Amino acid sequence: MKNNYNVRVKLFCLLVFIYAGSSNAQQSDQEQIKAFYDTALINGTGYNWLNYISNQIGGRLSGSVQAQQAVDYTKSQLDSLGLDNVWLQPVMVPKWVRGTPEFAYYETTPGMTTNVAICALGGSVATPPKGLKAKIVEVTGIEGLEQLGKKGIEGKIVFFNKPMDPTSVNTFDAYSNCVDQRYAGAMEASKYGAVGVIVRSMNLRLDDFPHTGSMGYGDQPVNERIPAAAISTNGAELLSTSLKLNPDINFYFKQNCKQFQDVESYNVIGEITGSTLPNEVIVVGGHLDSWDLGDGSHDDGAGCVQSMEVLNLFKKTGYKPKRTIRVVLFMNEENGLRGGNKYAEWASTGKEHHIFALESDSGGFTPRGFTIDGSDNAVQHIEAWKTLFKPYLVHYFEKGFGGADIGPLKKITNEKIVLAGLRPDSQRYFDYHHAENDTFEQVNKRELQLGAATMTSLIYLVDKYGID
Amino acid sequence: MKNNYNVRVKLFCLLVFIYAGSSNAQQSDQEQIKAFYDTALINGTGYNWLNYISNQIGGRLSGSVQAQQAVDYTKSQLDSLGLDNVWLQPVMVPKWVRGTPEFAYYETTPGMTTNVAICALGGSVATPPKGLKAKIVEVTGIEGLEQLGKKGIEGKIVFFNKPMDPTSVNTFDAYSNCVDQRYAGAMEASKYGAVGVIVRSMNLRLDDFPHTGSMGYGDQPVNERIPAAAISTNGAELLSTSLKLNPDINFYFKQNCKQFQDVESYNVIGEITGSTLPNEVIVVGGHLDSWDLGDGSHDDGAGCVQSMEVLNLFKKTGYKPKRTIRVVLFMNEENGLRGGNKYAEWASTGKEHHIFALESDSGGFTPRGFTIDGSDNAVQHIEAWKTLFKPYLVHYFEKGFGGADIGPLKKITNEKIVLAGLRPDSQRYFDYHHAENDTFEQVNKRELQLGAATMTSLIYLVDKYGID
Incomplete structure (x- = not known):
């Protein structure tokens, strides 16, 4: 009887401990995620970066002077964030001129x-x-x-x-x-x-x-x-x-219009090295090139600055990831996907293990959720975090397309990587897509920054809990 | 044994019948709701009405010539829909001039x-x-x-x-x-x-x-x-x-600026009489007056044309409501609420029973859901329809505020009425609210029409199944 009692007490204590542990975890996740959102809305940098990319540089077609200016500018901004590594990855791109x-x-x-x-x-x-x-x-x-x-x-x-x-x-x-x-x-x-x-x-x-x-x-x-x-x-x-x-x-x-010889350009890359699992890599990115008619604010200046903001928000809130968090601003998504292919090719030669990649390439509108390209298990794993996003009205977690630039990573990881795409509200996207009116004024600061915080929160959860 | 078997067979048949019935109901609801959305997106009239109200009339401050023009115009449009009754309800309103x-x-x-x-x-x-x-x-x-x-x-x-x-x-x-x-x-x-x-x-x-x-x-x-x-x-x-x-x-x-004597104005009202429960009334509305600086497209031209569209979509899809569906375009929400009070006062003298009222007064942005001002039962009742809205990314069903104009109806019904407010995405609303830039160009046709279809679908469900 006494033994039995002891076992029960121990079991009870264990359950309390587990419960308290998970409750604390949930609370600390809530707090960390709130810190990301609050910082993004009060003190984010993404909108200012986008202002520069859109209004000081403009349309950034692969191989153009503006594409090179965008490479230089975003590298300099990543340099200023105090990341562990920032570098340019050369890639040959097509040069088509209108x-x-x-x-x-x-x-x-x-x-x-x-x-x-x-x-x-x-x-x-x-x-x-x-x-x-x-x-x-x-x-x-x-x-x-x-x-x-x-x-x-x-x-x-x-x-x-x-x-x-x-x-x-x-x-x-x-x-x-x-x-x-x-x-x-x-x-x-x-x-x-x-x-x-x-x-x-x-x-x-x-x-x-x-x-x-x-x-x-x-x-x-x-x-x-x-x-x-x-x-x-x-x-x-x-x-x-x-x-x-x-x-x-x-x-x-x-x-x-005319097609010229390929020219050299770059993917822009920056990372925070993981504290305990530095060889496990999480990629977040958008594409730095755009079409030439507008200034490419929604497609995909927004996705670039949101991806940069992920690392910025980690830094600003003092969160130190276990895994390596790497932002990649891909070159030449629009007319070649050379940047996405180059990055995947390079990644296949290293000793790193890419576990997750998130792309934002659907405009800087109010974030609604994510589409997830992975096993049913992985989708369920991410869906289980849904309640943490409820205060931010982020509700959509469905199996689906990850992103064009991160797609090639699937091949090099034998499909083991989980890909995801940010899903903003899509009603206005094609009003601007690839047209002269895809300009900075069409991006709302709050919507853009909410998207960045939503991405940061998902990356945080994947970093903390893994993905499978 | 035989009896037992018979009972079981009957029970089984009954269950199959109930299941099939509820499944058919669900399917027919899905189809009807899809018809509302498709019609709103392909063939809705709301955006054209808003174009007229905003660009041909403009800001509609209570007591102004423009407010009267908006009364005349919306009445003429309701007249053209083939409703059972359309009328103007006189109401004295304040006249303040900038x-x-x-x-x-x-x-x-x-x-x-x-x-x-x-x-x-x-x-x-x-x-x-x-x-x-x-x-x-x-x-x-x-x-x-x-x-x-x-x-x-x-x-x-x-x-x-x-x-x-x-x-x-x-x-x-x-x-x-x-x-x-x-x-x-x-x-x-x-x-x-x-x-x-x-x-x-x-x-x-x-x-x-x-x-x-x-x-x-x-x-x-x-x-x-x-x-x-x-x-x-x-x-x-x-x-x-x-x-x-x-x-x-x-x-x-x-x-x-100067305050003048009160002047006569109107609520604009139109209705489809219920086929079997004509004395049970469902109100849908927005406010026709606006501030004078912009053209009041989001606040609340959008809510007015969406409310008119509800009856229009019933007509266009051939849905005949059991209950009386009444659109009320309230006058003077902005600086007096005289229209809302007048309607409630009038309603209190009739023999009708107001069971539900829905207001749209939060801008013509992508609809996210509803806030519901009613008993916990009523909220649960509405929440149970959530899955029907999932294909349209309408996910937010929470207890909360109904609307300013429909608020006074609570008093006359001894709190028995259920109120609800359409909740569109709110990030951009205060960029335009009450300012010179609240103009037609800031309203996206699809977002506006999705809101109208969302309102129509809820009204349809309340009409079909009641609310308590």
Whole structure:
């Protein structure tokens, strides 16, 4: 009886200890996370960094002077944070240049022209120096080409006019469902003898901004490549209506963009070395390059400064991670992914063990949660922290895409790494994406800083508790 | 044994029936709600209504020509929806007029002046015709008055400079915690002999827009009332810094606002009569009046058109409610609440039974959920529908404030009514609230329409299943 009693008392004490331990852990997590959010909102630096990147530097297309300025600036800022290591990782990147502004009109009868706003798609070839004029034929998406066939397309410009689906509450789904016309439209249309393509901008709004973005020719010989441009959504609607009234319209456009030889650029990297598990690495990042039309504030200046802020908030709140926390500002996400590939390649040669990578590349809007690319176990592991995010209205933890730049890390770790993507509110993202109006004024300081704190909190939890 | 078997079979069949029934109900709810969202996003009218109200009419201060134009316009639009009844409910409202633009500067040494952006607070008296010039003394909030005492305040202008707390993730909490200085600052400061007050704008951002809003004098005799103005947050920071360098600053301001006799205005009301329970009423609304500086798009043009859209979406999707669904566009929320009081007073004299009221008055941003002012039972009842909202990322269902205009309905129903408020994302709301930049361009169509669909879905569920 006495023994039994003793066992029970010991068990009770043990349970109290475990409970108190876990309760204390929870409380200290709550406090640490609150410190991240409060510091980000009162005293964060991300918004100021973004102001500089956007307003003093501007659009940062790979290989441009501005991309190099952004490398220099962000390195200097990381240098000033008192990190353990900051360095540049060389990477060769493509250099595509837009040249003078594009020009386009359509002609309903000879001499009766209507100008429309276009921009060359990234990677496109130029039109002939005097521009390109031809009949234009509308298709909804790539699937419309076969129906028209060579007979309906040969010698003409193809107008891809598949709109983003407004009923997708996650606007990235709407994007995924029609971006093929932008990326592969020219390549596919040229197989039917098209001489050029005009693609409706990936934008859920009706406005006058053409949205650029990458396109590719696959392994097409250079002399078979046809020029491709995006038209604003207002322009697309107008053109479509005009074509219904008069299918015999001529379309004219001129662009003199050009692909140069690859040039050297850099990923910008900084880290806090882990105190007890320095060889276990957690990566947080965004991409430093942007398109050239706006200043790339949402895409992806926001993700870069939020990633830098993660390390800054660790420093400012005095949190010393067990594992190595590394910020990587990837070069050339937009038109090549060379930075993401280079980092993964380099990581594969080292002795480090990458356990987790988080990317922010969906705009600087109010954070809603994360998508997690990992095993069901890993997803559940992260979901278990959901209550810690409740005070910050961060509620969305679902299996899904991590990020383009961190994707290549999967290969080198044999899928063992867990990837995650910050999921901000997505309603306004495609109003600005790859367009002239992706500017600093469209970023709200609080929304940006809340995103940074949300990322920091997740990185903190992964550092403290591991991921599997 | 046979009997037993029979009982079991019957029980099984019953369970299958119940399960299938509830599963069908759930499925039909899912489908109906999806129809609301899809229609709102593809084919909603709210954004167009808001465009008219904001850009063709503009700011709609109670008693103004614009307020009357908004009454006429919204009534005509409700008339066009094929509702069962549309009418105007007369209500006397205060008429306060800003007059010519305000002007202010501070003077560090005689002749060395710095202009700052101010605006009269709504309901304030004017300064003397030549303006008011006096020493100015800063306090953090109303609680700072006592410390300075009569000696430190008499004959001076009091500068209330309590900022909104940036760490409040719900920005309405930050607003509640310092709006007393705006509402009661003049009344309280005048007890210490102050001659005027300047109040830091209720804005989490640093910018140049002064934000107006209501203030009151209680039962102070007219000759003891002192003028009150808001200063932009940039102006407040500048003034505060200057006062630290030189406490002997003179402040000058001039405003010629005026309170006129009350005038007649209207609540705008429309309804779909319930098919089986016509005497049970569900109210949905926002307030039609706004401040005069911007065009009142977020506050509360958004809430008005969303409320109109609820009935529009019922009509467009062919849903016939059991109960009477009534949209009320309340007049005079901003500076009197006369419309809300009038509606409640009128409702108390009828034979109808008001079971639920929903208000949208927190801006046209992405909807996050609802706060519910009702019994714990009622809150749980609504929370049980949470999964139906998950596809739309609407996740926040908490006990809390319903809305100012619907508040008076509580009294007439002996607290039996359940009130609810739409909770959109709140990060940007106070960037625009009551200021010149609360304009149509700051409203995103998708965010607005998602809010309308979210409201419609809740009203649908309350109509279908009741609330208690």
